[in-house]
Amino acid sequence: MRKMTKEFLMHAFAGESQAHMKYLIFSDKAEQQGYKNVARLFRAIAYAEFVHARNHLELLNGKDVLDNLETAIEGETFEVEEMYPAYKATAQLQGEKGAERSFNFALEAEKIHAALYQEAMEAVKAGKDFDVKSIYICPVCGYTVTNEAPDRCPICGLKSENFKQF
DSSP, X not given: OOHHHHHHHHHHHHHHHHHHHHHHHHHHHHHHTTXXXXXXXXXXXXXXXXXXXXXXXXXXXXXXXXHHHHHHHHHHHHIIIIIHHHXXXXXXXXXXXXXXXXXXXHHHHHHHHHHHHHHHHHHHHTTOOOXXXXXXXXXTTOOXXXXXXXXXXXXXXXXXXXXXXX
C-alpha cells in the first residue's frame, strides 16, 4: 500500500473511531434527557461509524490474534509510559483538577489493561484461550478486574455493585 493511502486510512480510522464513541456518549445523554428516538439515531449512526472504522482498520491490520494482542499491548504501554504521564503533569501544572483526575483514572486503568493483554497473549501462545470467568469494569474510572470485583474500586472508590460485568 502506498504511503499516502495508508496515512489517509489511518486518519479516517481515527476520525471514524472518535465519531463512533462520541455518538454513543451523545446517545446516552439524549436517553438521560428523555429523547429516546434521538438516542436511537445516535446509536444507529455510531454503528455505521464503527463499520467505517472496521473497514479501514482491516485494510491496515489484517492480522491474527497474537498480532492484535501485541498491538494492544504496545498501545496500552505507550499510554502508561508516555501519553498519560505527560497529560497528567500538564493538567497538574495548569491547575486543571478535572482533567488531572480523568488522566489519572485512565493511566491507572491502562496499566491493568496492558497486564491483562499480556496474560492473554501468553495463553494464546500456549494454544489456549484466556482463562477468565468474568471481567468487571468500573464505569467511573475504567478499573478492570477479572473473576471477582473488589468491594470498592481501588482507583476511585465506587462500590462494586455498580461495576459492569462482561
